[in-house]
Structure formats: C-alpha cells, structure tokens
Amino acid sequence: xxxxxxxxxxxxxxxxxxxxxxxxxxxxxxxxxxxxxxxxxxxxxxxxxxxxxxxxxxxxxxxxxxxxxxxxxxxxxxxxxxxxxxxxxxxxxxxxxxxxxxxxxxxxxxxxxxxxxxxxxxxxxxxxxxxxxxxxxxxxxxxxxxxxxxxxxxxxxxxxxxxxxxxxx
Amino acid sequence: xxxxxxxxxxxxxxxxxxxxxxxxxxxxxxxxxxxxxxxxxxxxxxxxxxxxxxxxxxxxxxxxxxxxxxxxxxxxxxxxxxxxxxxxxxxxxxxxxxxxxxxxxxxxxxxxxxxxxxxxxxxxxxxxxxxxxxxxxxxxxxxxxxxxxxxxxxxxxxxxxxxxxxxxx
DNA sequence: AGGGATATGTTATATTATAACATTACACAA
DNA sequence: TTGTGTAATGTTATAATATAACATATCCCT
Numbered sequence: 001x002x003x004x005x006x007x008x009x010x011x012x013x014x015x016x017x018x019x020x021x022x023x024x025x026x027x028x029x030x031x032x033x034x035x036x037x038x039x040x041x042x043x044x045x046x047x048x049x050x051x052x053x054x055x056x057x058x059x060x061x062x063x064x065x066x067x068x069x070x071x072x073x074x075x076x077x078x079x080x081x082x083x084x085x086x087x088x089x090x091x092x093x094x095x096x097x098x099x100x101x102x103x104x105x106x107x108x109x110x111x112x113x114x115x116x117x118x119x120x121x122x123x124x125x126x127x128x129x130x131x132x133x134x135x136x137x138x139x140x141x142x143x144x145x146x147x148x149x150x151x152x153x154x155x156x157x158x159x160x161x162x163x164x165x166x167x168x169x
Numbered sequence: 170x171x172x173x174x175x176x177x178x179x180x181x182x183x184x185x186x187x188x189x190x191x192x193x194x195x196x197x198x199x200x201x202x203x204x205x206x207x208x209x210x211x212x213x214x215x216x217x218x219x220x221x222x223x224x225x226x227x228x229x230x231x232x233x234x235x236x237x238x239x240x241x242x243x244x245x246x247x248x249x250x251x252x253x254x255x256x257x258x259x260x261x262x263x264x265x266x267x268x269x270x271x272x273x274x275x276x277x278x279x280x281x282x283x284x285x286x287x288x289x290x291x292x293x294x295x296x297x298x299x300x301x302x303x304x305x306x307x308x309x310x311x312x313x314x315x316x317x318x319x320x321x322x323x324x325x326x327x328x329x330x331x332x333x334x335x336x337x338x
Numbered sequence: 339a340g341g342g343a344t345a346t347g348t349t350a351t352a353t354t355a356t357a358a359c360a361t362t363a364c365a366c367a368a
Numbered sequence: 369t370t371g372t373g374t375a376a377t378g379t380t381a382t383a384a385t386a387t388a389a390c391a392t393a394t395c396c397c398t
Contacts, residue, residue, distance in 0.1 A: 092276075100269055
C-alpha cells in the first residue's frame, strides 16, 4: 500500500521530471496544490529530503532549487551542468573526477565524504544558436543573438542583454 | 581616499578573516554593528558581492555562508573543503581538476564558464582525534570520540552524537 | 552651479527553510 | 482488543537568507 508520504514523493518526482530545469521548493509546492490543495512547506521539504536521500532528486546548490536525478538511481555524486541561457540541467557521471577532487583535498589530510560539483555555462543547444566569442574561451550569455527555449517545457525565450536570464523566476 | 563602500568591504573582509569558518551574511552583519551601528542587510550583501567579484571572498554554497579567500587574489575557481566536525574551510587550487570537469561536461557540448566544487568531510586535525572507521572509507562525524576546536577561533567543541555539529549556528 | 551617473542608505518584502507541536496511523505486547 | 509507544503526517508559526524599490547623497564632468 502507498502511504501519504510515498504518494507525495511520487508527485514531487513527477513534477520535477516534467522539466529539465531546477524548480524551487515553492514552485514545486505551487504545482502540488492541484493534487494536494492544503499542502504546506514542510511536506514538500520532507518529500524532497526523502527523494534526495534515495538519490532520486538533487538540490542544485547554486540555484537553491531541485531537479530529478537523471541517472538510474546512482548513489555517487555527479556533476551538474547549468545552462545560463535556458536553465537546462544535465547530470554527468564521472567517478574519476570525484576521485581527483578527493585526491587534491587529501593532500592536506582531508578525508572526503560528499562532493558537490556544479558548472555554469552554455549548453550545446544554446551554443549552437550563439555567435562564437571573440577572444577565445567559452561563449557568453551576453553574446546571445536570438534566444530560444530549451529541450522540454519552454521557460526561457526572451533574453537579449538581460542580466538575469528569464528562466530564473 | 577610502569610500564608505570600500571601508565596508575592508571591515567585512577583516571579519571573515578572523575565522577559518564560513559566516552567514547575517552573522557578518551582527559583527559589523560594532563599527556600523545602523547597518542594514543590503550593505552587507553589497560588500560581499563586491568582494566576491574581486575574488577576495567566496560563498560556500552548501552552507549558505561566506569565507575570505585564502589565496593571493586568485581569479580561478577553487575547491573548498568543509569539515563536518569543526566547520573549518580550506581552499585548494587545482586547475587540472577544473579542466577535468570542463572536459566531462564538454562531452555533451556544454561550455563551462564557472565552476563550483565543494567537498564535505573531515579535516586533518579532526581526523587525528577520531577513531578510524570500520569498513574502510573516510572517518565519519558519528565516530568522533572527543571533539575539540579548530585552528582559529574555536566555534566547535561539544559534538558527541549530535546530528548537527555545533559550528552550524 | 547644473545635471547625469553611480554609490550609499533605508524601508519593506520576497524567498527559502525549519522549529515546534498537534494529530493520526501503525506495530506490537499484554 | 485494547493500550501504548513510535514514527509519520499535518499545521501553524517563524527563522534565516536575500533582494526590490526607492530616497538621498556623492562624484565627475562640463
């Protein structure tokens, strides 16, 4: 039988999976109100917390927001890439990198327990629609000519010179 | 001549440098009240923001808190290690790791602009005071026998089985 | 001096997260 | 079966983090 808590987790996970964007806990809460009219913040945070402890969701620290895990229930930490243009999140498994990080900090005697690796930049799809940068190096948000939505549900779109991309809020 | 904003930045930096711990913006604000009795949050956030853009301070994303940069004005991102026992933060420069991360995400066409790498675990000093773990792997917080303060200003200390270490708040 | 840009001060509020406690459901012994 | 302790869920309130919005002052340039 499925308990209320399990149902909540399933509903939260379904909401997160609808997009490849990170959603704030309160955005998730809003969307949950359809199925759970009188839901309150602690219920959402409890569900997110359970999902995270099972590796089915991740908090994107640099966005204060949450995404569904894109791998098949991995336990190890992963690298999250965050597109500054469209907000798309991708998850990259790379044990060697985690080990490299552990190795670096081990030089001062630090023993690693949990890694957080996040990279901001421009995703492949947005790169394809942007002019290449002058002085070499990666393309930049300010160079975007004609921004356009990401893979799944469009949430970006207008984004000319804006300091803050549309998908943030 | 030194402007009010520069003075504020200097004061904030001095406060951050007094510890090797991360301080929340509001903790910084409290300490600033000595020198600036009527300071308000935006002033602190502005100072932190300026310091960060100059590479003189960093936000520890996983702690929602700020530390002084420990290197000589590096521009590149670094690896931050966070001791779960005493809260000590260490900064590790490791360009190769940043490149390894960029390389991993580049496999899907992502171009990196900014890296965030944070590692939680146990620092050398705390490791020295802890029993080694049974099944191999790093030592864990729960295994701590007789916790004791970190390098600079002691903020940790009691920490037997506590779920949340004392230095967090 | 005038006037625009930038920096600073001030008030209010938005956003994110958790504490604290009430209530319900559940496992299991008596 | 009924009590009774534990864990899960619901509910209310509030804590902690961060920024918007606007007023005022300062500086630079003419």
